[in-house]
Amino acid sequence: MTTTATKDRTRTADRERRAPKPDAARRPRSAAAPSPFPPIADYAFLSDCHTSALVAPDGAIDWLCVPRFDSPSVFGALLDREAGFFRLAPFGIHRPATRIYEPGTNTVVTTWQTPGGWVIVRDALTIGPRHREDEVTPHTRPPADDDAEHMLVRTVLCLDGAVEVELVCEPVFDYGRIPAEWTLLDADRHIADASGADQTIRLRTDLAVGVEGGRVRGRHTLEQGEQAYCSLSWAEGLASPANVDEASAQLAATTRYWRAWLAGARLPDHRWREPIQRSALAIKGLTYMPTGATVAAATTSLPETPGGERNWDYRYTWVRDATFTLQALHWMGLDWEADEFMQFIADLEPNADGGLQIMYGIDGRRDLSETTRDDLSGYAGARPVRIGNGAFDQRQNDVYGAVLDSILLHTRRSQRLPRRLWPIVRSQAECATAVWREPDQGIWEARGAPRHYVSSKLMCWVALDRAAKLAEIRGDPGLAATWAATAQEIRADILEHGVDQRGVLRQHYETDALDASNLLAAMFGFLPPDDKRLRASVLAIADELTDDGYVLRYRTDETDDGLSGKEGTFLICSFWLVSGLTVVGELQQARDLMERLLRIASPLNLYAEEFDADTAHHLGNFPQAFSHLALIEAAARIIVVERLAEYTQ
Numbered sequence: 001m002t003t004t005a006t007k008d009r010t011r012t013a014d015r016e017r018r019a020p021k022p023d024a025a026r027r028p029r030s031a032a033a034p035s036p037f038p039p040i041a042d043y044a045f046l047s048d049c050h051t052s053a054l055v056a057p058d059g060a061i062d063w064l065c066v067p068r069f070d071s072p073s074v075f076g077a078l079l080d081r082e083a084g085f086f087r088l089a090p091f092g093i094h095r096p097a098t099r100i101y102e103p104g105t106n107t108v109v110t111t112w113q114t115p116g117g118w119v120i121v122r123d124a125l126t127i128g129p130r131h132r133e134d135e136v137t138p139h140t141r142p143p144a145d146d147d148a149e150h151m152l153v154r155t156v157l158c159l160d161g162a163v164e165v166e167l168v169c170e171p172v173f174d175y176g177r178i179p180a181e182w183t184l185l186d187a188d189r190h191i192a193d194a195s196g197a198d199q200t201i202r203l204r205t206d207l208a209v210g211v212e213g214g215r216v217r218g219r220h221t222l223e224q225g226e227q228a229y230c231s232l233s234w235a236e237g238l239a240s241p242a243n244v245d246e247a248s249a250q251l252a253a254t255t256r257y258w259r260a261w262l263a264g265a266r267l268p269d270h271r272w273r274e275p276i277q278r279s280a281l282a283i284k285g286l287t288y289m290p291t292g293a294t295v296a297a298a299t300t301s302l303p304e305t306p307g308g309e310r311n312w313d314y315r316y317t318w319v320r321d322a323t324f325t326l327q328a329l330h331w332m333g334l335d336w337e338a339d340e341f342m343q344f345i346a347d348l349e350p351n352a353d354g355g356l357q358i359m360y361g362i363d364g365r366r367d368l369s370e371t372t373r374d375d376l377s378g379y380a381g382a383r384p385v386r387i388g389n390g391a392f393d394q395r396q397n398d399v400y401g402a403v404l405d406s407i408l409l410h411t412r413r414s415q416r417l418p419r420r421l422w423p424i425v426r427s428q429a430e431c432a433t434a435v436w437r438e439p440d441q442g443i444w445e446a447r448g449a450p451r452h453y454v455s456s457k458l459m460c461w462v463a464l465d466r467a468a469k470l471a472e473i474r475g476d477p478g479l480a481a482t483w484a485a486t487a488q489e490i491r492a493d494i495l496e497h498g499v500d501q502r503g504v505l506r507q508h509y510e511t512d513a514l515d516a517s518n519l520l521a522a523m524f525g526f527l528p529p530d531d532k533r534l535r536a537s538v539l540a541i542a543d544e545l546t547d548d549g550y551v552l553r554y555r556t557d558e559t560d561d562g563l564s565g566k567e568g569t570f571l572i573c574s575f576w577l578v579s580g581l582t583v584v585g586e587l588q589q590a591r592d593l594m595e596r597l598l599r600i601a602s603p604l605n606l607y608a609e610e611f612d613a614d615t616a617h618h619l620g621n622f623p624q625a626f627s628h629l630a631l632i633e634a635a636a637r638i639i640v641v642e643r644l645a646e647y648t649q
Contacts, residue, residue, distance in 0.1 A: 029307035031617035041602035041618040047285030048125035048148035052298040059089030070315040074171040080376040083176025091166040105258035117161020128253040139290040150235035158222035170215035173197035179214035202238035205230035266333030278605040279628035292340030293362040297621035303382030314621040322406040328632040354427030368392040391445040400432040401459030404466040429467035436460035448560030452509035454498040455517035461490040513558040516573035522580040538580040548613035568610030575630035
């Protein structure tokens with residue numbers, strides 16, 4: 001029963017919360033504060049599986065690194081409004097009527113309404129039939145029949161009336177440091193080269209353009225039925241379409257590529273088919289075709305805290321993503337992509353102890369030393385802007401479990417254990433055996449003191465449990481027994497030291513704080529679904545580690561992560577909670593959360609890393625592979641339960 005005193009305290013608390021703060025300058029910045037930067041979720045994502053681009057709602061390419069994901073940007077307005085952009089859109093109009101992906105593709109179609117009429121713009125990083133060896137970004141994996149053409153192609157068609165179209169191309173090389181030097185190559189003003197930082201890119205268009213300092217600009221009025229195009233090339237010989245028909249043909253070939261690729265996926269006939277399909281296209285778009293690696297995200301330094309310092313470079317491959325990537329790809333029947341990623345993992349150079357780093361470059365390089373670009377303003381003032389990732393040499397003991405779970409999954413799928421993978425099995429199992437008792441930085445790469453994180457020890461259990469199963473497949477019962485015994489030892493240690501008095505898994509051995517990474521206990525089978533401790537842990541996270549129902553990694557005031565500021569809810573953790581609830585039998589609660597998560601997708605059904613529950617804005621790097629991988633797994637778990645129920649009820 002609510003008492004009068006309780007009501008008075010509640011009203012007093014409400015007044016205090018609404019009252020002006022004496023030091024307004026210290027308030028956390030709102031993710032919805034006015035800014036010249038578009039909201040992160042409003043960007044469209046383009047990819048040719050070598051690099052990617054982000055297109056703002058106003059038709060400007062605000063992010064493009066060439067020739068590959070981790071190269072310096074040539075358009076960097078995403079991180080500084082003076083760091084370069086490339087716009088093709090109606091002059092003076094900045095909000096489109098509609099923007100969609102051409103169905104089954106990563107080609108963006110934008111429709112514009114102006115006072116004079118309607119136009120439609122198509123944008124793609126083009127992919128076409130492979131005719132020769134790729135000298136721009138050479139392959140280490142077998143090349144496919146189609147490959148990147150290393151160019152951005154844009155066409156515009158006037159649907160009705162007459163519309164004045166504007167082209168503005170202002171590259172600034174090396175993350176906004178070096179303005180372009182332009183050279184017009186023909187008397188008709190249709191071809192121009194931009195050079196800087198030992199790089200040259202070619203703009204070609206059927207619009208007449210002029211050079212204005214570090215940019216090229218053109219304007220033309222299109223009548224109903226008329227078309228125009230432009231392209232930006234970094235291909236060998238700076239090859240470019242010569243006219244709008246060739247540009248349209250390249251866009252058509254790109255559409256055929258994406259739809260043919262998607263046709264090879266096994267997608268369920270389910271109400272969630274579309275978000276699963278878009279997630280599959282996003283993950284494929286974040287895959288670096290020459291090596292099979294998958295970048296964690298297309299961007300660097302998009303903030304996890306508005307205006308804060310939690311800004312990281314995610315254009316690298318995290319080894320822990322391996323198991324989630326393999327699960328998603330195999331579940332959708334994309335076995336070729338799964339094998340490519342597995343071969344990339346097999347090629348990686350280990351540390352001196354035989355273990356793998358937590359992350360590598362998309363070409364397999366080990367050194368990802370971090371620097372900051374203090375000359376850039378950062379997205380909406382979030383600084384520093386980081387290039388490289390200083391966590392690459394951290395100790396994170398969960399990496400061994402991710403590798404071995406993915407190898408077991410891949411081995412079961414292919415019904416064979418490739419010879420080149422067995423040495424990796426042995427080395428990762430030996431490393432996990434050697435380090436599981438030691439503290440580390442944990443899955444979230446905390447930059448505070450090392451701790452005995454429960455999820456790290458859990459993943460060491462996964463490592464030894466999976467290694468034992470792989471030894472059985474290989475026919476080595478001695479090793480299987482040894483590794484299984486170590487797995488049991490780790491499990492017993494976690495249950496003795498990593499569970500609080502309520503029977504809930506702790507973040508680490510020295511605290512009763514919660515951590516969303518312990519949802520992995522449900523997803524990796526650490527405890528059976530009917531175990532009271534597993535159920536208590538999942539429900540505690542659902543009830544106590546959420547903001548408006550969305551899951552936090554941890555509470556920053558309870559965790560020494562070496563950083564300041566609050567962060568948003570983590571989308572991967574929210575999707576993990578869907579999976580965890582499904583495992584412990586709370587199916588309707590899992591469905592309800594899944595539906596909420598699907599409703600907060602970006603307008604183009606993409607996800608960043610975080611979601612700010614107060615403002616409904618996305619935060620962090622974008623699009624985030626881990627978020628989309630977790631979406632697929634969460635959906636798959638619910639769909640499997642629903643399908644089984646059809647046959648058992």
